Amino acid sequence: MWLPLALVLLAADALAVKRHDFKTCEQSGFCKRGRALAARAKAASSTWKSPYSVDASSVAISAQKSSFTASVVSSLYPEIKFELEVRAHDDGTFRVRMDEVDGLRKRYDETAKWALIREPTLSDAISWKQTKKEIKATNPKSGVEFRVQFAPLRIALSRNGKEEVVLNGNGLLHMEHFRLKDEPSPEQPPVENQEGEEQVVMEPPVKPNAWFEGDQPPQWEESFGGQTDTKPKGPESLSLDISFPGHGHLYGLPEHATRMDLPTTTGENAKYKDPYRLYNLDVFEYEADSEMALYGAVPLVHAHSTHSTVGVFNAIGSETWVDVDHPTSDSTETHWISESGIMDVFFLPGPTPDDVFMQYARLTGTPALPRHFALAYHQCRWNYISSTDVREVQARFDQDDIPFDVLWLDIAYAPNHKYFIWDEKTFPDPVDMFNDVAAFGRKMVVIIDPHLKKDTTYPVYKSASEKGLLVKPASGSGEYDGWCWPGSSAWVDYFNPASWDWWQGLFKIEGNNGDFHWRQSTTDVFIWNDMNEPSVFNGPEITMPKTNIHHGGWEHRDVHNINGMLFQNATAQAVMHRTDPPQRPFVLSRAFFPGSQRLGAIWTGDNLGTWEHMAIGIPMVLSNGIAGMTFSGADVGGFFGNPDPEMLTRWYQVGAFAPFFRAHAHIDTKRREPYLLDEPFKSIIRDVIRLRYSLLPVWYTAFRQASVSGIPVLRPQYTVFPHDPKGFSLDEQYYIGSSGLLVKPVTAPGIAETEIYLAEAQPYYNYFTAKIYRGKRSGTNVTVPATLYQVPLLIRGGSIIPTRERPRRSSALMARDPFTLRIALDASEQAEGELYLDDGNSYEYEKGHLVWRKFTASKVAKGPLKITSEDMAALQGGKNVVDGVDVVPFGSQAPNAFRDAVQGVRVENVLVYGLKSRPTKVSVGGAEIEWEFTEGAAAKSSSEGTATILRIRDPAVKIVNDWSIEVAF
Structure with missing residues (x-):
């Protein structure tokens, strides 16, 4: 039955954020038990000791000497055995796993299978050395020492004799073993420590009043919000503490609406009272300052100090709470409490931020190199209600000369929310509509959610049901029935391998094998996966019951x-393989997990059109990038509400400098497409969108760098200047890749100027006016103009910025446009930059079909300034690094269809900022060319004002060639 719009809106309104719809730690039995353990340990202070220890006689070092296993016992339950495994990898990382041995049931141990891109290669450079008290190894390449103390179990990573990461240093490790519900709880007497003093030990968690004076937290059954989790396997939580001595700043743990430098959740003057929760949830109208769980969960942290950066990746897929504390200003302690799973922790030794990024990327994969159009401007709202509406929106953008690349369709296109099916009344000609949009080089994105309407006349549901591909209820038989947009719904189980080929078949455009597939589509259509936490309107905490059963018998x-990532993965594979050869997909996902960066983009969900949400979106995107999810952004304008013109204009300025740039709005909001605004707001927004388009070469090059290294596209201050403590908590300004562009969007009303922090004694140039701002070695704040029509955007001295300045309707129409090079000289009159280009669609770049240039400006003493372009392939020894690991030989002599296709693309302008003196001649290959010079301040001096500008017009050089421009004085 068709769900009336009123009921849809009622359902949506029911999801408006109310804290009582979501658990606190106190309302979560396993979190409450874990926090009680921490409180008891803290109260016992120096007498507290972990009950877990290694049986030294059980240590078995592998033949390769790169790993070992050992038995672990707990004084609480001597009859329960655990196995510890430690591996050293060739990139310097370490992995620690612990699981029950011959337990009553098997714990879920497959999280890493989904998160890792491959099993890490073991090191052949280290060997373990065992004594009676410990086993340790030192990596001769990095000097990092990894030590496992036997009694009590304590694991530490050290550098230069100083511990930097410690697991179980506070004795909070506790793995609740599987047991029978009526299993008796042993009495455990106190034991003595080595000094003869009474040693406090952790009492059995099932013993009455062991941790509490009052009632025990529920272990075998738990109710919340009128629903009951029967917990048929009983308690199985995992608690562990990880400390970072000497590191006072912690980043990561997305997704939370909070500062990048994570505030404390416990200890003195804690910012939040609850731990950070990692549990993918549909949180409608989330708060702009909160520790509450949101749509994604990445259990990764970076700890930073002036001397090093280290990281920890905890490969756990169940609900997890993380407490953060700073017992001293230069140390950090974390406590991780997970509902189920095994210990599977990766130590990332750094020592630089970039090293940690690359170490994590080698584990879970680098971000995918996106389609070029995906970096341009996206126009979306709930809902464009018809094909006529779509055509009118496109026409209005063109009428007002505002570029865009992608038009989005929300759930209204599908009758009764039957995805893949078109409403024949409102969208009678979908293929013609797609082709009309594509005629201007544009694409469309269509939403496909994970829930399927339970209706046997709906071929997608009917097929999934007949093939047994749907998630099961707690009984393990039949199909789980929940409520979502279509009403009664079922969910495909993407943990079932059979679902992947079936899902891929749905996206086939051509062919007819008797099965349903999406014939009314084209290869210019891409996909939006929403609601994939999964969101279930009548489920506990608006998600799926934990007792549901997935493939292999595992509970939800x-x-x-992990669930939402697998949905996006299946969709990305389906979009990729609808053509032969495959093309790069674009799939936006709301839910995410480690490894999601390999698949596509994410966004920060259902934000509000408020200044607070605009501001918090920036650190949220930075935090996503720190955790690998660099292709992210916040809905421009806010999903809810009706921002006034000033706010909307500032939203566009924020969005234009995010990796994912999309405007989106709720169905109840007023239409706010930029062409509807009065002047001057319409023109200001047009200009900032055009600015985004002119900078697409910078963005694409930054994404190429991220796809190779894992270093995020948006680089926080601490990653660029890791030894400057003044920048460690800055999350309002950031750099775009290695380009040298420094931006600080305005996120408050009535602003006419703002301060930007400069961390070095170098000149920075206003992108629009070439005004010089001079940094200091000790760091300084400079005041820059920031009225409504001014974006605070600086070019770091020593950078070369390649842009395309011709206004076009879409990025596809810019493919053969000429380039402008902005050369911002540093104090030594040097500069460099990169440009990466390929066809923007295929995987041919992996075969070397690309253009990758390095630009250099160099001046020595009283000699000329030489501006050169070189082939980065040649500079890299003829290697094209792909996926951060593999290499494909290529170079100037190798076949390169893309280079041939853009052979005629030229450089039409070169702008040089900050020369000390007026040139006498500018030449290419000995032939003098046209130029003009404007007097001003030099990069090498201390004077203020606008920089000198040398403009070289049409130097007759091609973007694909090696060349040199000589500026004589």
Whole structure:
């Protein structure tokens, strides 16, 4: 039955954020038990000791000497055995796993299978050395020492004799073993420590009043919000503490609406009272300052100090709470409490931020190199209601000369929310509509959610049901029935391998094998995966019951945070393989998990059109990038509300400097497409969108760098200047890739100027006016203009910025446009930059079909300034690094269809900022060319004002060639 719009809106309104719809730690039995353990340990202070220890006689070092296993016992339950495994990898990382041995049931141990891109290669450079008390190894390449103390179990990573990461240093490790519900709880007497003093030990968690004076937290059954989790396997939580001595700043743990430098959740003067929760949830109208769980979960942290950066990746897919504390100003302690799973922790030794990024990327994969159009401007709202509406929106953008690349369709296109099916009344000609949009080089994105309407006349549901591909209820038989947009719904189980080929078949455009597939589509259509936490309107905490059963018999509680990533993965594979050869997909996902960066983009969900949400979106995007999810952004304008013109204009300035740039709005909001605004707001927004388009070469090059290294596209201050403590908590300004562009968007009303922090004694140039701002070695704040029509955007001295300045309707129409090079000289009159280009669609770049240039400006003493372009392939020894690991030989002599296709693309302008003196001649290959010079301040001096500008017009050089421009004085 068709769900009336009023009921849809009622359902949506029911999801408006109310804290009582979502658990606190106190309302979560396993979190409450974990926090009680921490409180008891803290109260016992120096007498507290972990009950877990390694049986030294059980240590078995592998033949390769790069790993070992050992038995672990707990004084609480001597009859329960655990196995510890430690591996050293060739990139310097370490992995620690611990699981029950011959337990009553098997714990979920497959999280890493979904997160890792491959099993890490073991090191052949280290060997373990065992004594009676410990086993340790030192990596001769990095000097990092990894030590496992036997009794009590304590694991530490050290550098130069100083511990930097410690696991179980506070004795909070506790793995609740599987047991029978009526299993008796042993009495455990106190034991003595080595000094003869009474040693406090952790009492059995099932013993009455062991941790509490009052009632025990529920272990075998738990109710919340009128629903009951029967917990048929009983308690199985995992608690562990990880400390970072000497590191006072912690980043990561997305997704949370909070500062990049994570505030404390416990200890003295804690910012939040609850731990950070990692549990993918549909949180409608989330708060702009909160520790509450949101749509994604990445259990990764970076700890930073002036001397090093280290990281920890905890490969756990179940609900997890993380407490953060700073017992001293230069140390950090974390406590991780997970509902189920095994210990599977990766130590990332750094020592630089970039090293940690690359170490994590080698584990879970680098971000995918996106389609070029995906970096341009996207126009979306709930809902464009018809094909006529779509055509009118496109026409209005063109009428007002505002570029865009992608037009989005929300759920209204599908009758009764039957995805893949078109409403024949409102969208009678979908293929013609797609082709009309594509005629201007544009694409469309269509939403496909994970829930399927339970209706046997709906071929997608009917097929999935007949093939047994749907998630099961707790009984393990039949199909789980929940409520979402279509009403009664079922969910495909993407943990079932059979679902992947079936899902891929749905996206086939051509052919007819008797099965349903999406014939009314084209290869210019891409996909939006929403609601994939999964969102279930009548489920506990608006998601799926934890007792539901997935492929292999695993409960949903074990895999909840992984679920959304698998949906996006299946969709990305389907979009990729609808053509032969495959093309790069574009799939936007709301839920995410480690490894999601390999698949596509994410966004920060259902934000509000408020200044607070505009501001918090920036650190949220930075935090996503720190955790690998660099292709992200916040809905421009806010999903809810009706921002006034000033706010909307500032939203566009924020969005234009985010990796994912999309305007989106709720169905109840007023239409706010930029062409509807009065002047001057319409023109200001047009200009900032055009600015985004002119900078697409910078963005694409930054994404190429991220796809190779894992270093995020948006680089926070601490990653660029890791030894400057003044920048460690800055999350309002950031750099775009290695380009040298420094931006600080305005996120408050009535602003006419703002301060930007400069961390070095170098000149920075206003992107629009070439005014010089001079940094200091000790760091300084400079005041820059920031009225409504001014974006605070600086070019770091020593940078070369390649742009395309011709206004076009879409990025596809810019493919053969000429380039402008902005050369911002540093104090030594040097500069460099990169440009990466390929066809923007295929995987041919992996075969070397690309253009990759390095630009250099160099001046020595009283000699000329030489501006050169070189082939980065040649500079890299003829290697094209792909996926951060593999290499494909290529170079100037190798076949390169893309280079041939853009052979005629030229450089039409070169702008040089900051020369000390007026040139006498500018030449290419000995032939003098046209130029003009404007007097001003030099990069090398201390004077203020606008920089000198040398403009070289049409130097007759091609973007694909090696060349040199000589500026004589």
